[in-house]
Amino acid sequence: MDKPLSSQSADEAGANLKPVNIGICGLGTVGRGTFEVLRRNAQVVAARARLSLQVTHVGTRREHAGLDLGASRVSRDIFEVARDPGVDILVELIGGTTVARELIEQAIRAGKHVVTANKALIAEFGNELFALADAHGVEVRFEAAVAGGIPIIKALREGLAGNRIEWLAGIINGTGNYILTEMRDRGREFSEALAEAQTLGYAEADPTFDIEGIDAAHKLVILAALAFGIPLQFEAVYTEGITHLKTQDVEYARELGYIIKHLGIAKQNGAGVELRVHPTLIPDHRLLADVDGVQNAILVEGNAVGPTLYYGAGAGAEPTASAVVADLVDLARDMRAGRACRVPALGFAPECVRSLPIVPMEQVITPWYLRMEVEDRTGVLSTVASLFSERGISIEALIQKAPAPGETRVQLIVLTNPALQGSVDSAVAALGALDAIHGTITRIRVEALDG
Amino acid sequence: MDKPLSSQSADEAGANLKPVNIGICGLGTVGRGTFEVLRRNAQVVAARARLSLQVTHVGTRREHAGLDLGASRVSRDIFEVARDPGVDILVELIGGTTVARELIEQAIRAGKHVVTANKALIAEFGNELFALADAHGVEVRFEAAVAGGIPIIKALREGLAGNRIEWLAGIINGTGNYILTEMRDRGREFSEALAEAQTLGYAEADPTFDIEGIDAAHKLVILAALAFGIPLQFEAVYTEGITHLKTQDVEYARELGYIIKHLGIAKQNGAGVELRVHPTLIPDHRLLADVDGVQNAILVEGNAVGPTLYYGAGAGAEPTASAVVADLVDLARDMRAGRACRVPALGFAPECVRSLPIVPMEQVITPWYLRMEVEDRTGVLSTVASLFSERGISIEALIQKAPAPGETRVQLIVLTNPALQGSVDSAVAALGALDAIHGTITRIRVEALDG
Numbered sequence: 079m080d081k082p083l084s085s086q087s088a089d090e091a092g093a094n095l096k097p098v099n100i101g102i103c104g105l106g107t108v109g110r111g112t113f114e115v116l117r118r119n120a121q122v123v124a125a126r127a128r129l130s131l132q133v134t135h136v137g138t139r140r141e142h143a144g145l146d147l148g149a150s151r152v153s154r155d156i157f158e159v160a161r162d163p164g165v166d167i168l169v170e171l172i173g174g175t176t177v178a179r180e181l182i183e184q185a186i187r188a189g190k191h192v193v194t195a196n197k198a199l200i201a202e203f204g205n206e207l208f209a210l211a212d213a214h215g216v217e218v219r220f221e222a223a224v225a226g227g228i229p230i231i232k233a234l235r236e237g238l239a240g241n242r243i244e245w246l247a248g249i250i251n252g253t254g255n256y257i258l259t260e261m262r263d264r265g266r267e268f269s270e271a272l273a274e275a276q277t278l279g280y281a282e283a284d285p286t287f288d289i290e291g292i293d294a295a296h297k298l299v300i301l302a303a304l305a306f307g308i309p310l311q312f313e314a315v316y317t318e319g320i321t322h323l324k325t326q327d328v329e330y331a332r333e334l335g336y337i338i339k340h341l342g343i344a345k346q347n348g349a350g351v352e353l354r355v356h357p358t359l360i361p362d363h364r365l366l367a368d369v370d371g372v373q374n375a376i377l378v379e380g381n382a383v384g385p386t387l388y389y390g391a392g393a394g395a396e397p398t399a400s401a402v403v404a405d406l407v408d409l410a411r412d413m414r415a416g417r418a419c420r421v422p423a424l425g426f427a428p429e430c431v432r433s434l435p436i437v438p439m440e441q442v443i444t445p446w447y448l449r450m451e452v453e454d455r456t457g458v459l460s461t462v463a464s465l466f467s468e469r470g471i472s473i474e475a476l477i478q479k480a481p482a483p484g485e486t487r488v489q490l491i492v493l494t495n496p497a498l499q500g501s502v503d504s505a506v507a508a509l510g511a512l513d514a515i516h517g518t519i520t521r522i523r524v525e526a527l528d529g
Numbered sequence: 530m531d532k533p534l535s536s537q538s539a540d541e542a543g544a545n546l547k548p549v550n551i552g553i554c555g556l557g558t559v560g561r562g563t564f565e566v567l568r569r570n571a572q573v574v575a576a577r578a579r580l581s582l583q584v585t586h587v588g589t590r591r592e593h594a595g596l597d598l599g600a601s602r603v604s605r606d607i608f609e610v611a612r613d614p615g616v617d618i619l620v621e622l623i624g625g626t627t628v629a630r631e632l633i634e635q636a637i638r639a640g641k642h643v644v645t646a647n648k649a650l651i652a653e654f655g656n657e658l659f660a661l662a663d664a665h666g667v668e669v670r671f672e673a674a675v676a677g678g679i680p681i682i683k684a685l686r687e688g689l690a691g692n693r694i695e696w697l698a699g700i701i702n703g704t705g706n707y708i709l710t711e712m713r714d715r716g717r718e719f720s721e722a723l724a725e726a727q728t729l730g731y732a733e734a735d736p737t738f739d740i741e742g743i744d745a746a747h748k749l750v751i752l753a754a755l756a757f758g759i760p761l762q763f764e765a766v767y768t769e770g771i772t773h774l775k776t777q778d779v780e781y782a783r784e785l786g787y788i789i790k791h792l793g794i795a796k797q798n799g800a801g802v803e804l805r806v807h808p809t810l811i812p813d814h815r816l817l818a819d820v821d822g823v824q825n826a827i828l829v830e831g832n833a834v835g836p837t838l839y840y841g842a843g844a845g846a847e848p849t850a851s852a853v854v855a856d857l858v859d860l861a862r863d864m865r866a867g868r869a870c871r872v873p874a875l876g877f878a879p880e881c882v883r884s885l886p887i888v889p890m891e892q893v894i895t896p897w898y899l900r901m902e903v904e905d906r907t908g909v910l911s912t913v914a915s916l917f918s919e920r921g922i923s924i925e926a927l928i929q930k931a932p933a934p935g936e937t938r939v940q941l942i943v944l945t946n947p948a949l950q951g952s953v954d955s956a957v958a959a960l961g962a963l964d965a966i967h968g969t970i971t972r973i974r975v976e977a978l979d980g
Contacts, residue, residue, distance in 0.1 A: 111833075115691055115833045116691075118832075118833075119691060119692065119693055119832070119833065122692075122693050122758070123690065123691060125758060125877045125878055125881035126686075126690045126758075126873075126876055126877055126878075127690070128873070128878045221688075226834075227831070227833070227834030227835070227837060228834075228837055229683075229684050229687070229688025229689065229837075232680075232683060232684070232687060232688045233680050233683070233684070233688070235577075236680070236683060236687075236855065236858070236859060237672075237680025237683045237684070237855055238680065238851065238855065239574065239577045239578070239854065239855050239858040239859070240566055240567075240570060240574060240850070240851045240852075240853070240854025240855050240857070240858060241570065241573075241851055242570055242573050307573070307576060307577075363819075365816065365819055365820070365840060368814075368816055368819050369816070375838075380678075380851060381569075381570070382562075382566045382570065382678070382847040382848065382850055382851040382854070383677075383678030383679075383841060383842060383847065383848045383851035383852075384678070384841065384842050384845075384847075384848055385841060385842075386678060386679055386680075386839070386840060386841030386842075387826075387838070387839075387840035387841065388837070388838075388839060388840075389816060389837060389838040389839075389840070390834060390835065390836065390837030390838065391834060391835050391836075391837075394835075396833040396834065396835075397833065397834045397835055399691070399833055400689065400691045400692055400831060400833040400834035401691075401834075402691070403690065403691025403833070404687065404688055404689065404690050404691050406691070407687070407690035407691060408687060408690070411871045411872055412866075412871065414871070415863075415866070415868040415870075415871040416868060417866040417867060417868050419866075420862045420863060420865070420866040420871075421862055422579070425577055426576045426577055427576055427577075427579045430576035
């Protein structure tokens with residue numbers, strides 16, 4: 079093993095080292111936040127990186143009114159930044175998966191490191207981008223792509239490196255969590271809470287990515303790849319949104335001691351890997367149950383450390399910028415030491431990244447919450463119960479609400495013990511065929527989150 | 530800026546690289562845990578480090594019955610490990626600040642990196658050890674010294690590197706938190722809860738370090754140095770234990786919407802740095818209030834990211850080993866890249882670490898909870914209230930408990946708004962001189978933890 083150089087000689091050299099030149103592409107919320115954080119925290123960042131970080135080139139297709147870009151060169155053609163030989167690190171903050179991908183590829187080919195907050199791009203094209211970066215001896219860093227300012231990528235790649243990660247479960251979409259929190263705390267229906275989130279700027283005009291779970295799926299794929307050493311595989315995620323959730327279910331869940339959260343869950347077990355995003359009942363005494371509003375949190379179960387949890391702002395200009403700047407400092411520290419790529423992109427040596435079978439949803443085992451409208455008459459409950467027991471599903475609780483005056487139908491809530499989804503599918507189909515059951519049967523998975 | 534080497538050539542070289550040889554000194558709980566985690570997770574650790582990590586030498590002064598040390602050399606003289614030219618990294622797990630210090634110094638002088646879980650040693654002699662390591666071009670890593678398996682050192686040194694850290698507050702002693710949780714949830718008195726903690730192995734036979742806050746002070750000093758870029762200064766911490774807490778106060782706090790936690794708090798503001806360990810009332814809706822039993826959690830406020838929280842097991846064989854192995858993987862990644870010391874020990878360049886004034890406790894501003902036994906007669910309340918207002922202390926709540934039948938004394942609870950401790954000291958002295966007030970006045974600080 080080579081002995082490291084003396085750090086004293088490195089410090090002497092450090093005084094003469096050039097600053098790290100940064101090119102930022104995209105001056106939206108996060109781009110402006112990054113510019114501002116680098117400006118405001120320049121001193122503390124330089125003290126930590128032991129190099130000065132300066133933004134020398136900004137690529138923006140729009141006007142940048144109200145922002146003093148100082149001595150930075152400004153290009154309307156963002157590809158000028160990738161071509162600029164003076165830029166050491168290109169920060170991609172334009173979003174999307176077409177132009178952004180081309181921009182990053184050009185930067186890599188030009189020998190530049192890349193920092194990006196683009197979860198969709200990493201989730202969908204990360205494998206190719208990392209291979210290209212490896213071939214060019216540069217890094218693509220993406221701490222800002224998952225859970226904003228929470229350093230969860232670093233925790234998985236480095237902080238928990240001594241563990242086999244068994245599973246992780248995260249509240250990784252702030253918009254969805256805000257809506258669910260409003261539904262629970264103020265009894266609002268989904269559409270009402272969504273409209274409020276839009277008014278407050280927590281949800282986009284087109285909220286599809288957030289409320290249908292696509293954004294969470296992008297992030298989950300990245301977390302799972304880092305946790306298990308598997309390739310990024312966006313298409314493999316089971317994705318269920320929150321649009322069908324009723325305040326009624328949020329209420330009933332609470333009566334049973336559960337909170338409904340929209341979780342991204344990745345598990346590895348003997349059968350392979352589970353990758354799923356869906357509403358989930360979790361026990362109300364778990365820490366994740368107390369993560370409210372637009373906040374994010376990820377619970378990670380390692381086989382040595384046990385459960386650890388990481389909490390913070392999952393979005394917003396400066397929280398996301400915090401993650402971008404952390405990546406910049408990391409790269410500056412590598413560059414100062416004269417050597418990048420010390421940690422592989424997914425935390426595992428590329429030759430050790432291997433595909434594991436994805437567990438089909440029918441084979442996933444969880445407890446279930448089911449709600450159905452049934453005729454309030456003798457024998458219905460036993461019919462329902464026997465449909466479950468015939469399929470080997472044991473029932474933990476079966477609660478029939480008192481009928482409203484004059485009503486002949488009541489709400490029946492069933493909480494099962496852990497059961498194969500395939501068996502529950504079959505039970506629900508059989509229930510749906512009963513005369514005594516009306517309308518759709520609501521079904522939500524339950525997770526104990528206890529190891 | 531030098532271009533990094535191609536990682537391809539590094540990978541080719543990697544195949545021929547020697548394994549990293551580790552010497553472990555101390556085979557107590559954490560030593561055995563580290564040995565076991567390295568053995569059980571060898572494959573995943575090697576895939577992440579891109580080098581094999583092998584324990585080649587174990588130094589233990591006692592028998593190691595029941596532990597298969599494989600091919601490791603075993604020395605009863607632990608200094609043999611520091612002298613072994615084949616050892617790349619020495620892991621110090623013997624504890625204490627005398628032999629451990631000498632051992633680490635010898636290892637550093639022999640050109641070895643050091644990994645330690647020894648919070649007392651780092652808090653009290655870290656400045657000297659880091660300087661010695663710098664002079665020899667090696668690293669002293671100490672992730673395991675604070676909050677067990679939670680990667681909080683890495684978060685502060687790297688993950689939050691883009692932030693000026695404003696403050697942090699942590700539950701960093703599991704024993705104390707277990708006792709407080711038992712007092713709250715089961716109404717046990719302190720001594721009873723302590724005895725139970727001892728039976729369960731959560732507290733030592735001599736629990737002084739835990740219950741008097743010394744262990745927490747060691748950890749706080751390390752966190753503060755990393756957060757603010759100040760030298761380690763154990764002697765500067767104000768340290769107050771939990772031995773004087775009464776179940777009654779835990780109950781009254783809860784009625785007022787607060788939970789009592791034993792916190793380590795570090796803040797920087799215009800006046801300097803506050804470093805304090807003491808029981809604290811925190812609002813019951815804060816996430817820290819839900820951290821129960823032997824768990825640890827640290828809340829960190831960065832000026833870009835806002836609040837982030839890190840939660841997990843703060844002690845125990847394998848959680849602590851998880852942190853030790855993370856440091857080993859980090860060092861292996863550095864060694865593979867041919868260069869160590871990329872991140873300074875305290876996260877800041879040594880030449881940027883500077884002393885800041887420590888704020889004297891009399892000048893610390895917090896709200897206060899006070900409880901006193903007063904005569905149940907007209908005029909007492911207004912006398913008490915005027916003693917506070919004369920000193921510029923405004924009262925948020927003043928609650929007089931109904932007297933027990935036949936009693937002439939009642940419990941009076943005062944919750945103040947933020948006030949200078951010096952003013953509160955003066956008010957308490959004046960209160961103590963009143964005829965109408967009996968016995969000791971209980972006083973506990975309050976923290977809103979809201980930025």
